[in-house]
Amino acid sequence: DGGITQSPKYLFRKEGQNVTLSCEQNLNHDAMYWYRQDPGQGLRLIYYSQIVNDFQKGDIAEGYSVSREKKESFPLTVTSAQKNPTAFYLCASSINPLGGDQPQHFGDGTRLSIL
Amino acid sequence: AQSVAQPEDQVNVAEGNPLTVKCTYSVSGNPYLFWYVQYPNRGLQFLLKYITGDNLVKGSYGFEAEFNKSQTSFHLKKPSALVSDSALYFCAVRDLVSGGYNKLIFGAGTRLAVHP
Numbered sequence: 001d002g003g004i005t006q007s008p009k010y011l012f013r014k015e016g017q018n019v020t021l022s023c024e025q026n027l028n029h030d031a032m033y034w035y036r037q038d039p040g041q042g043l044r045l046i047y048y049s050q051i052v053n054d055f056q057k058g059d060i061a062e063g064y065s066v067s068r069e070k071k072e073s074f075p076l077t078v079t080s081a082q083k084n085p086t087a088f089y090l091c092a093s094s095i096n097p098l099g100g101d102q103p104q105h106f107g108d109g110t111r112l113s114i115l
Numbered sequence: 116a117q118s119v120a121q122p123e124d125q126v127n128v129a130e131g132n133p134l135t136v137k138c139t140y141s142v143s144g145n146p147y148l149f150w151y152v153q154y155p156n157r158g159l160q161f162l163l164k165y166i167t168g169d170n171l172v173k174g175s176y177g178f179e180a181e182f183n184k185s186q187t188s189f190h191l192k193k194p195s196a197l198v199s200d201s202a203l204y205f206c207a208v209r210d211l212v213s214g215g216y217n218k219l220i221f222g223a224g225t226r227l228a229v230h231p
Contacts, residue, residue, distance in 0.1 A: 004158070006158075031216075033218070040124075040223060040224075041223060042205060042221040042222055042223040042224050043159075043205070043221040045218055045219075048218055050214070050216045056212070056216075058218070090158055090159070092158075092159075098215055098216060098217070099217070100147050100209040100211065100217030101147055101164070101166045101209075103149060103151075103161040103164060104159075104161070104219060105161070106151075106158030106159040106160070107158050108156070108157050108158045109156070109157070109158055111156070
């Protein structure tokens with residue numbers, strides 16, 4: 001079955017540490033997205049990528065970095081500069097970055113906590 | 116700027132009764148609107164969308180939504196609620212960005228609780 005796989009499901013970060021969240025999709029989608037979800041705030045866009053080797057900052061990119069070296073992979077690094085990283089992180093993809101009439105498909109998330 | 120609002124943090128309904136989850140939007144141009152559902156510790160699942168055409172849109176699991184341009188609303192509805200419908204529901208609107216690409220702007224979510 002096609003889908004989006006996020007790993008790990010739970011992740012703990014020590015002070016001053018960078019951690020990387022994995023997102024892999026086998027849907028052959030061009031566009032991929034990273035969101036942060038906090039209680040009562042809905043989803044906020046961190047980074048998005050419409051094609052390989054290109055990505056754009058979203059609304060809350062500070063303290064995060066991404067890469068898009070392969071179509072199926074879009075890892076997110078939470079750096080030590082992100083002072084409040086505790087949240088639920090969701091990765092998504094969509095088939096066509098132009099037009100915007102296609103829904104995004106989501107993975108099951110990674111819950112990040114500070115030790 | 117595009118925006119979407121879900122005015123209710125929580126909606127409570129008895130099983131078998133009709134349910135409505137409200138969403139209002141503010142966009143320039145024609146709106147592309149979406150509803151998603153999220154179960155605990157899971158990602159979002161797409162329910163339905165409005166792009167153009169009939170104002171009543173039918174989606175997954177018996178849900179439907181009514182697009183009302185004059186009231187700038189896109190309320191989610193179901194004729195008969197099930198306990199298993201209890202979840203967090205998100206409304207979203209497309210936002211065009213540079214280069215002709217697009218992203219979604221999400222509402223804060225509405226928690227639906229269906230009681231037996």
